[in-house]
Each structure stands twice: as C-alpha cells, then as structure tokens.
Amino acid sequence: MTDLYTEAKALQGELSRHRRWLHAHPGVAFDIADTVAYVRAELQKLGLSPVPCGRAGLTATVGQGETCILLRADMDALPIPEESGEEFASRNCAMHACGHDLHTAMLLGAAKLLKDHEQELKGTVKLMFQPAEEVFEGAKDMIESGVLEAPTPGAAVMLHVTAGAPMPTGMVITMAPGVSAPAADYFTIQVRGRGCHGSTPHQGIDALTAAAHILLALQELHARELAPGTEAVLTVGTIQGGTASNAIADSCQLGGTIRTYDEQTRAFLKTRMAEVSAAVASAYRATAAVEFGSGTPTLENDAALAKAVPGWLREILPMVMSAADLSGNPRGGGSEDFAYISQRIPTLMLALAAGNSQEGYTVPLHHPKVRLDEAAMPFGTAALAHIAMRWLESKCDGTFA
Numbered sequence: 001m002t003d004l005y006t007e008a009k010a011l012q013g014e015l016s017r018h019r020r021w022l023h024a025h026p027g028v029a030f031d032i033a034d035t036v037a038y039v040r041a042e043l044q045k046l047g048l049s050p051v052p053c054g055r056a057g058l059t060a061t062v063g064q065g066e067t068c069i070l071l072r073a074d075m076d077a078l079p080i081p082e083e084s085g086e087e088f089a090s091r092n093c094a095m096h097a098c099g100h101d102l103h104t105a106m107l108l109g110a111a112k113l114l115k116d117h118e119q120e121l122k123g124t125v126k127l128m129f130q131p132a133e134e135v136f137e138g139a140k141d142m143i144e145s146g147v148l149e150a151p152t153p154g155a156a157v158m159l160h161v162t163a164g165a166p167m168p169t170g171m172v173i174t175m176a177p178g179v180s181a182p183a184a185d186y187f188t189i190q191v192r193g194r195g196c197h198g199s200t201p202h203q204g205i206d207a208l209t210a211a212a213h214i215l216l217a218l219q220e221l222h223a224r225e226l227a228p229g230t231e232a233v234l235t236v237g238t239i240q241g242g243t244a245s246n247a248i249a250d251s252c253q254l255g256g257t258i259r260t261y262d263e264q265t266r267a268f269l270k271t272r273m274a275e276v277s278a279a280v281a282s283a284y285r286a287t288a289a290v291e292f293g294s295g296t297p298t299l300e301n302d303a304a305l306a307k308a309v310p311g312w313l314r315e316i317l318p319m320v321m322s323a324a325d326l327s328g329n330p331r332g333g334g335s336e337d338f339a340y341i342s343q344r345i346p347t348l349m350l351a352l353a354a355g356n357s358q359e360g361y362t363v364p365l366h367h368p369k370v371r372l373d374e375a376a377m378p379f380g381t382a383a384l385a386h387i388a389m390r391w392l393e394s395k396c397d398g399t400f401a
Contacts, residue, residue, distance in 0.1 A: 026077030067123030109381035184335030195250030302346035
C-alpha cells in the first residue's frame, strides 16, 4: 500500500510555502482574485487543468473515469484585522482566522500526491476550491455552476482544522453519522423610531432603547420557548445606531445568526424572532423588521463513509479518532456550507487538530490572535489523498456500497 503519509511529510516545506503566501494575501467572500490566481498557477505547475466554476471557484480533476469522488477546500478569509504576530501576517484588514489557508494548502498538497499516483487511481478525483464559505454562499454558487456534474461525484469529503483544544497536533477526527454541523442563518433587525434632540427625548422615539429591549427579549426564546435539550444558538453580534451623543437615534440595526439542528426549530425561531421583535418595538412606539440573509442547512454525514473512513485512515496515520469518542457533544457548533453538498451526495466531514493548547496554541478560531500549527498539514494532506484513493478502490472492487 502506498505510504502517502511519508510522502506528505516530505512536502512540509512546500505546504508551509503555500499556506504562508495564502495567509499573507487573504480575500473575503467572493473577493479572492489573488488567491484564485495563486491556486490556478500551482495546479497548472502540477500538470492539471483548473477550470473556473461560479463567481470565484476553481475545479480540477486527477485520473479518469465516471467513478468520482470530490475533495473540497474553502479559500476565503474573514474581515478581521490580524493580531497574530506571525511574520507572514496579513496587512489588508482581512485574516485567515478560520484556517482556510491551511485547507487550501493541504488540498494543493493532496493534488500533488494524487497526480504522482495518477496511474493507480481507479477513477476520478475532483478538486473543489471554494470561495465564500464564511458567508454561506460559495458552495451553493458552485453547485449552481455545475461542480456536481461532468463527472458527478459519488461522494465528497472535506477537512476543517481546529485550534485551542488539548489534542495532539495532527490528530484526525472523523465525524459520526448524521448531523455534525448545524444549519445557520444570518439576520438583521432594522429598528425605526423618530430622532430628536437629546434634551427632549419625549419628542422622539428612541430606536436604541427599543433595540436594547429586543436584544434581551430574543435571549428568552431559548430559555422559555424551546424544550429542554433542544440545541439552538441565537447570537446578536452587532448593534449599530445613532450618530451623535446628544441626539435620540431614529434608527438602529441589530445583526446576528441563529444555529439549529433541525428544520422545525429553525422555522420556529425565525417566526418568533419576527413576532417578538415587532411586539417589543411596538411597546416603545418603534417598529422592527427582521430580515434573514444567507444561510446553510445542516451538514449530514453519510453512515457508510463514517464507518469506512476511520479504518482507511488508520492504515497510514498514527492518530485517528471518532468524534463519538470525545467527551461532551461530538457535534460541532460552527456551521459549514459544505452542507449544501451533503444534501445532494454522500459526504463526510473531518476535523484536524492544528494547535495543541498545551503547546501554546490557546486562542480559538475566528479570533484576531489565533495561530495554527503548520505541522498538522502533512496529516491532513495524506488523509485527503488516501481517502480518495481508497474510496475509488473500494467502489471498483465492490467492497463499498
């Protein structure tokens, strides 16, 4: 059996080079032209023929035949000014604070391994380099542009790094069957009142006061209207209103997300948020309108993949565990628009420990000071390539349904 892990370890310098360039040149959502150009050039160096897909995505294939598996990496960063202190830190007010630079570097590494072993492939591996995961729009855009066609993948796999946990760097965690990431919906609440001078508040309608009470009332939805044990999170992350310290604000906007694990709870919260916001605003003589923006459904892990992949990974990797073996809730709290893929074909999500808290990597993802351990990348690179090769082999010999 091909020892892809040993080969991936030999790529450590190349993987770090990819990661550091990507980290220093981040883009947000679909605005990732520099990243796309870099990835395209690196794929071409491998002898591959990358093809644009959607607004800012790329695909490439290795091997041939209708039997096909898809490997996906997200490429976009977050609109967060970086404070990591890394010598290759971004300086453009965006940051790879969620590890997508590592994801992209590892899929480039997997592409090299697969190209090196192309004659051994029992089918086609489709590489999906995706924009706009953080705003839950990139996967849907690429699906609408044909990423799941010509050839049609029979399975898909993605990997996401973790940070700040007491797990050894390089540990690969396979998700359990069923839902592993919640549905998510962005929302805004526009509160409108009537402005006036700060010395005469009775002549106006204070939008900030109404917004503050709406924020507090929304927290009661989980505490008093959902059954005990129902998993849901409602987060208000921004509140913007007012233009002067001596004036009553005529408008205020709240922004946030809801995350749920089933469609019934998702629909219930959306309905009640609109009702509560309007009612509370009315009590303060204001108005409130809730608008839901981009979102993503739940990510569903395929039972057959969840059963087979841990054994395949243990063939080459020293550290593999199942999320079911973790204490507490094995399901992730973060959402992932790879869910759109999982609603159409069998999929599996993997996690990769890329920062042991006991070794100084204590800051979590989405924080401006987060740092990630590049030593994790050979593990992830080998995992992606090996899963693809083993799935194709198993489909060819009939051992995988």
